[in-house]
Amino acid sequence: MIEIRNLHKSFGEKVVINDVSAVMEAGKANLIIGSSGSGKTVFIKCLVGLFEPDRGEVLYNGVSFTTMEDEQRKELRQKIGMLFQGSALFDSLTVQQNVMFPLNMFTSLSYSEKLKKVNEVLERVNLKDANKKFPAEISGGMKKRVGIARAIVLNPKYLFCDEPNSGLDPQTSLVIDKLIYEITKEFNITTIINTHDMNSVMEIGDHIIYMYQGDKEWEGSNKEIIYSRNEKLNDFIFASEFLKDVKEMRTREAEGK
Amino acid sequence: MTFFNHFGRYLLMIKGMISKPENWKMYWKELMHQCYDIGIGSLGIVVIVAIFIGAVSTLQTAYQLVSNLIPRSTIAQIVRDTVILEFAPTITCIVLAGVVGSKIASELGNMRVSEQIDALEIMGINTKAYLIMPKILASFLMIPVLVVIAGVLGIWGGRLAGTLSGILAPEEFETGLLGGFLPYNVVFALYKAYTFAFIISSIPAYFGYYVQGGALEIGKASTTAVVTSCIMILFADYILAALLL
Ligand SMILES: Nc1ncnc2c1ncn2[C@@H]1O[C@H](COP(=O)(O)OP(=O)(O)OP(=O)(O)O)[C@@H](O)[C@H]1O
Ligand SMILES: [Mg+2]
Numbered sequence: 001m002i003e004i005r006n007l008h009k010s011f012g013e014k015v016v017i018n019d020v021s022a023v024m025e026a027g028k029a030n031l032i033i034g035s036s037g038s039g040k041t042v043f044i045k046c047l048v049g050l051f052e053p054d055r056g057e058v059l060y061n062g063v064s065f066t067t068m069e070d071e072q073r074k075e076l077r078q079k080i081g082m083l084f085q086g087s088a089l090f091d092s093l094t095v096q097q098n099v100m101f102p103l104n105m106f107t108s109l110s111y112s113e114k115l116k117k118v119n120e121v122l123e124r125v126n127l128k129d130a131n132k133k134f135p136a137e138i139s140g141g142m143k144k145r146v147g148i149a150r151a152i153v154l155n156p157k158y159l160f161c162d163e164p165n166s167g168l169d170p171q172t173s174l175v176i177d178k179l180i181y182e183i184t185k186e187f188n189i190t191t192i193i194n195t196h197d198m199n200s201v202m203e204i205g206d207h208i209i210y211m212y213q214g215d216k217e218w219e220g221s222n223k224e225i226i227y228s229r230n231e232k233l234n235d236f237i238f239a240s241e242f243l244k245d246v247k248e249m250r251t252r253e254a255e256g257k
Numbered sequence: 258m259t260f261f262n263h264f265g266r267y268l269l270m271i272k273g274m275i276s277k278p279e280n281w282k283m284y285w286k287e288l289m290h291q292c293y294d295i296g297i298g299s300l301g302i303v304v305i306v307a308i309f310i311g312a313v314s315t316l317q318t319a320y321q322l323v324s325n326l327i328p329r330s331t332i333a334q335i336v337r338d339t340v341i342l343e344f345a346p347t348i349t350c351i352v353l354a355g356v357v358g359s360k361i362a363s364e365l366g367n368m369r370v371s372e373q374i375d376a377l378e379i380m381g382i383n384t385k386a387y388l389i390m391p392k393i394l395a396s397f398l399m400i401p402v403l404v405v406i407a408g409v410l411g412i413w414g415g416r417l418a419g420t421l422s423g424i425l426a427p428e429e430f431e432t433g434l435l436g437g438f439l440p441y442n443v444v445f446a447l448y449k450a451y452t453f454a455f456i457i458s459s460i461p462a463y464f465g466y467y468v469q470g471g472a473l474e475i476g477k478a479s480t481t482a483v484v485t486s487c488i489m490i491l492f493a494d495y496i497l498a499a500l501l502l
Contacts, residue, residue: 045375048379050375050378050379073381074279074381074382074383075381076381077378077379077380077381078380078381080379080380080381082376082379084372084375084376086371086372088371088372088373088375088376089373089376090368090373090376091367091371091373101380102380104280104282104283105279105280105283105380105382106279106280106380106381150376
């Protein structure tokens with residue numbers, strides 16, 4: 001479980017995260033949605049300490065991350081997996097070496113055990129036959145999947161995904177969503193996902209936070225989001241006329257007309 | 258940012274780099290990799306530069322020593338001392354500041370900009386220790402070796418040029434080579450090599466590690482790194498000469 005208390009972050013004059021509080025529960029997919037530039041990336045980077053927040057506190061299972069010593073942070077981080085928006089693969093290493101890297105660093109498994117584990121996760125993200133390729137030789141969507149594989153290879157307790165399915169086709173996108181959801185449930189992981197993909201929101205959104213210009217504008221689940229009366233949220237979700245029609249139909253149904 | 262901001266952050270970087278490795282084997286691997294990159298990777302250019310500098314110093318020393326009162330073998334002595342004292346350590350390291358320094362700065366800069374450093378940091382790895390320390394250690398191990406090679410080849414180049422141009426015979430050159438040799442000069446050259454090794458690796462690492470922005474900034478950082486390293490080498494060169502000679 002991750003608890004966020006009054007998190008505040010600004011760059012110079014520009015306030016990017018404005019006093020956001022939330023509780024991210026374990027075993028749930030916690031989604032952060034919002035339009036481009038609404039501060040999603042900055043938000044999760046504050047949670048993992050890649051940006052130092054100006055104010056506020058982040059607690060991992062009740063322990064304050066904000067005031068933690070470097071050594072403790074390092075220990076906690078071994079339980080964190082993170083997928084970056086730009087994948088952040090090590091470009092001097094092959095796909096296989098990228099995924100194996102955390103295993104090499106933090107386990108004393110034999111090479112064949114490591115290889116087995118690597119192939120297992122690569123298979124889970126639907127990536128076979130790319131083991132020997134370098135990041136420069138694979139597509140953006142494949143990089144994303146390698147990034148996810150690397151993030152989950154050490155069985156993290158906390159998983160952060162910055163737009164796991166941007167740049168993926170709808171089918172692979174669904175596979176990735178399902179995978180993240182499955183392992184979240186299976187290993188009781190606290191998962192936080194940044195996205196603006198409405199399919200993911202409807203599919204796996206146990207807990208959704210809508211960010212609007214740095215504020216937490218709405219919070220709820222995918223069951224509730226459709227019926228929300230929040231104007232800004234509705235503008236965001238029902239950006240297309242087609243979806244607006246769908247919403248109207250659903251609301252009428254719900255109201256029993 | 259002012260000079261003092263940079264300097265403060267540089268010192269913090271050096272301090273932050275000293276910590277227990279998360280995994281000795283991985284650090285060792287990284288160290289070996291850097292040794293290969295820095296040592297073997299720049300051997301070619303060092304060899305070429307050293308031979309030519311030695312050759313040119315024979316020709317120019319001969320040109321300046323027109324008096325018949327001075328024996329020809331003195332040329333060899335002068336070549337030997339200038340090569341050992343100045344050319345082998347300083348010129349080699351200025352060249353290495355370009356070759357090794359720009360590589361270190363752009364490699365780290367690229368890792369910073371593409372969030373690879375963040376990715377390592379998130380895994381719970383001390384990136385200063387894992388990425389910067391092996392580069393500095395590898396420089397400490399390899400650059401003095403390169404300087405010694407440059408010294409030997411520089412003198413050999415001088416001898417070769419003397420023979421080829423007919424200025425002095427190999428035997429004369431060797432007589433001069435052994436005359437009035439001060440072993441301390443070699444020690445002094447090594448002091449320089451270690452000092453410059455630290456400059457060449459740590460300054461570019463600093464500029465690369467703290468890049469902000471994109472590809473353009475990586476280029477800028479790498480230029481700044483090379484220019485700053487060169488100036489620092491010359492500055493240190495003067496200080497060492499003033500203190501130790
Ligand atoms: N290092 C930084 N320095 C200054 N401003 C920044 C920095 N990083 C982000 N910002 C600003 O913070 C705001 C939020 O950026 P952020 O990357 O979090 O958006 P996002 O919600 O992730 O958008 P997207 O969906 O496009 O990824 C932007 O206005 C951006 O300009
Ligand atoms: Mg983002």
